[in-house]
Amino acid sequence: MKNKNLKAQPPEEFTGIQLTEVPKTAAGFKAIKSSLKHITEEVGLAKGIGLLTKINQKEGFDCPGCAWPDPDEKRAFLAEYCENGAKAIAEEATKNRVSPMFFTTHSVSELSKLSDYEIGKKGRITHPMLLKEGSDQYEEISWNDAFSLIGKELNALSSPDEAIFYTSGRTSNEAAFLYQLFVRQFGTNNLPDCSNMCHESSGSALSETLGIGKGSVTLDDFNHADLVIVMGQNPGTNHPRMLSALKDTKKNGGKIITINPLPEVGLMNFKDPQNPINWFKGDKLTDLFLQVKINGDVALLKIIMLLLLEKEKQEKGSVFDLEFIKNKTANFDEFLADLETESIEKLLPQTGIELETIKTAADMIAKNKKVIVCWAMGLTQHKNAVDNIREIVNLLLLKGSIGKKGAGTCPVRGHSNVQGDRTMGIWEKPKDSFLDNLEKEFNFKAPRKHGYDVVDAIEAMHEKKAKVFIGMGGNFISATPDTEFTSEALQNCDLTVHISTKLNRSHLIHGKKALILPCLGRSEKDIQESGEQFVSVENSMGVVHQSHGHLAPLSSELKSETAIVCGIADNTLKDSKVKWNDLKTNYDFIRDKIENTIPGFENYNKRVRQKGGFYLPNNARDNNFSPTKTGKANFTVNKPSEIKLNENEFMMMTIRTHDQYNTTIYGLNDRYRGILNERRVILMNENDIKKLDLKKLDVVNLTSHFKGEERYANKFLAIPYDIPEQCTATYFPETNVLVPIKSKADISNTPASKTVIITINKA
Ligand SMILES: Nc1nc2c(c(=O)[nH]1)N[C@H]1C(S)=C(S)[C@@H](COP(=O)(O)OP(=O)(O)OC[C@H]3O[C@@H](n4cnc5c(=O)[nH]c(N)nc54)[C@H](O)[C@@H]3O)O[C@H]1N2
Ligand SMILES: Nc1nc2c(c(=O)[nH]1)N[C@H]1C(S)=C(S)[C@@H](COP(=O)(O)OP(=O)(O)OC[C@H]3O[C@@H](n4cnc5c(=O)[nH]c(N)nc54)[C@H](O)[C@@H]3O)O[C@H]1N2
Ligand SMILES: [Mo]
Secondary structure (H helix, E strand, O other), rough: OOOOOOOOOOOOOOOEEEEEOOOEEEOHHHHHHHHHHHHHHHHHHHHHHHHHHEEOHHHHHHHOOOOOOOOOOOOOOOOOOOOHHHHHHHHHHHOOOOOHHHHHOOHHHHHHHOOOHHHHOOOOEOOOOOOOOOOOOEEEOOOHHHHHHHHHHOOOOOOOEEEEEEEEEOOHHHHHHHHHHHHHOOOOOOEEEEHHHHHHHHHHHHHHHHOOOOOOOOHHHHHHHHHHEEEEEOOHOOOOOHHHHHHHHOOOOOEEEEOOOOHHHHHHEEEOOOHHHHHHOOOOOEEEEEEOOOHHHHHHHHHHHHHHHHHHOOOOOOOOOHHHHHHEEEHHHHHHHHHOOOOOOHHHHHHOOOOOHHHHHHHHHHOOOOOEEEHHHHHHHOHHHHHHHHHHHHHHOOHHHHOOOOOOEOOOOOOOOHHHHOOOOOOOOOOHHHHHHHHHHHHHOOOOOOOHHHHHOOOHHHHHOOOOEEEOOOOHHHHHHOHHHHHHHOOOOOOOEEOOOOOOOOHHHOOOEEEEEEEEEOOOOOOOOEEEOOEEEEEEOOEEEOOOOOOOOOOOOOOOHHHHHHHHHHHHHOOOHHHHHHHOOOOOHHHHHHHHOOOOOOHHHHHHHOOOOEEOOOOOOOOOOOOOOOOOOOOOOOOOOOOOOOOOEEEEEEOOOOEEEOOEOOOOHHHHHEEEOOOEEEEEOHHHHHOOOOOOOOEEEEEEEOOOOEEEEEEEEEOOOOOOOOOOEEEEOOOOOOOOOOOOOOOOOOEEEOOEEEEEEEO
């Protein structure tokens, strides 16, 4: 039963907007100033500066911000972090504490009325906490009692498939490996993760076409590329260190094309904060900007490929890499036959771009042989997201731009170890070969039935088919779509458990009983029986390396994620042959087990100790596509988006501000878009504002429409912005309530949180 006193959405209150001019360049000195401000406020200056010198250094800890790789050789003088990495650290190392005392004076329902910003600012959780059935107040519980409660609830289920084990992508390789092993020994593959809402579409498309679900490029490839195309990504905010790589491309004579509905500041111009000479002088990054309509990418890529085909017909071999196509690819004829059925005139309106501009892009692509395409959520969170990425692969295959220096695929990952977690087996659809290896090493029968992904898990809880939810990190209620539906789903559970660093809304939208288990963060020392431990992570380009905490843990009650998994497993599994309590004493033991089960981790303990770590094997990088069904790189046939808007409807994308990390809201500013101190805004084209008879800063209510259903989110300020007509942008998680649970990508099942059809009404 849903508790009406619990608020799953942030309050419909304004915080006092200020608009400034949209800045012309990103980073520079202002970024340094902003880093220092967050660090000083949350951590204190001296301790904060000490921490910053450790981020992403070879003996330091991995920045919990994003998964962008560190240079293999040189690391910057001012440390390899960015403004938003510094904010992530400040947030984790904060002085603020959520202690048992805090909960005696704050009820759950009262806390749920706060915004995500206010909840996050309460700070780090210091002790394991239990919310008893019927209570509105968390109270302290011992670790042993917490573990045995979980064991009891899990073992009381009528099937292991009634439990769900979520993971967010910050969990280390060691913890993730043990977690999936425990879950499979318990008897289910219900291992949804944040990837399901993130790059799942990339994984689906790339595995099918290139035989590996990961990107193919390394950081060094950016030094050698003729052309980098950045699609559906805002690196100035979300992967700031990527801008340095793009700067290197330019320095070496390469060009950059940006494809985005918004002229994102960082991509347009950039001042490198790691180079003081550059603090005040900007570098122009984007050479050609294609301001595509939301979800117009397949149409745009098809037009580009039609233009390339025209040129190729004029002079055979002048544009396409015929040798590569012949030797390395399959399905070229089907692809070509389908492409020729498309017409530029019909496709053009979907893009919203002048044909002349697209022709310039096609010329740049035709001329250059080494092309990298980078992308992120602007491509993966649509109904036809998998098509978007398959179409990118088609383009790269035409150019033979894969498996060679300076060319290839670059899906830019989000969470700092989301890729590593998947490598460790956090996946609801594990491969048989992976399970075979687990069975052999650990002597048990692994479940073979595929488990629930995020959307399926929500539906299962809603239908009461799943009754226990365990979250290894993350903030499920605020990150997932259809907030009110998901809130009902979580509240249907008998037990919800969160292994977390900081207080968040998922602790407040709870099952009949709830537990919060507080864990160490990346920046903290992890001391076990055999001494100080390090963990390992995999970045966006498949490099596995160490991460060492440096700070003393903020409370002696914190446990590492690894120790928590071992505690739960030991209290749940009756006849496991794994010695859970031994494994946690020395993480080398866990790495030995990983080495024995997962290909590519030979000599793990030795190689992870090399400075900078080691690369995992990558068949696409090696120009080998044998893992695909055809044994070659596959061309595919894709269709442009079928979504048609009525005249009064708008397409809405839900995006991140400069001051947030997913559901963690560092501050209320979106500096690079000129919007300060307010999150309840909707960015609209000036003509659309006029058409609706609105003025700048008018208050509007939003209604989303999906298969006859309506969902509502009220009180947003209309902001005129440089965005194509009929396209709008709002911030997540405020508008997740508008994303229908059933509106998701074909094949990958990723919530379509960038293609939300809405109408806008004056409040
Ligand atoms: N500071 C900070 N860093 C982060 C995060 C964070 O929240 N804060 N989150 C991390 C995570 S988990 C992830 S996944 C990444 C996310 O990194 P991004 O994908 O950069 O994040 P979004 O804000 O979702 O931005 C999507 C971009 O795609 C564009 N876009 C939207 N729809 C379309 C479309 O149809 N076509 C095209 N071509 N473009 C489109 C938007 O205008 C926007 O620029 O960042 C990671 N890093
Ligand atoms: N509408 C809309 N929805 C989206 C998106 C979108 O673009 N639009 N993006 C989607 C994407 S790309 C992603 S990846 C998901 C993100 O979904 P999640 O990964 O579930 O969400 P986060 O906000 O990253 O999780 C933050 C919480 O993680 C906990 N935490 C932080 N560090 C640690 C740690 O080291 N260990 C543990 N155990 N806990 C920790 C803290 O308690 C913090 O409150 O959201 C998705 N949701
Ligand atoms: Mo993500």
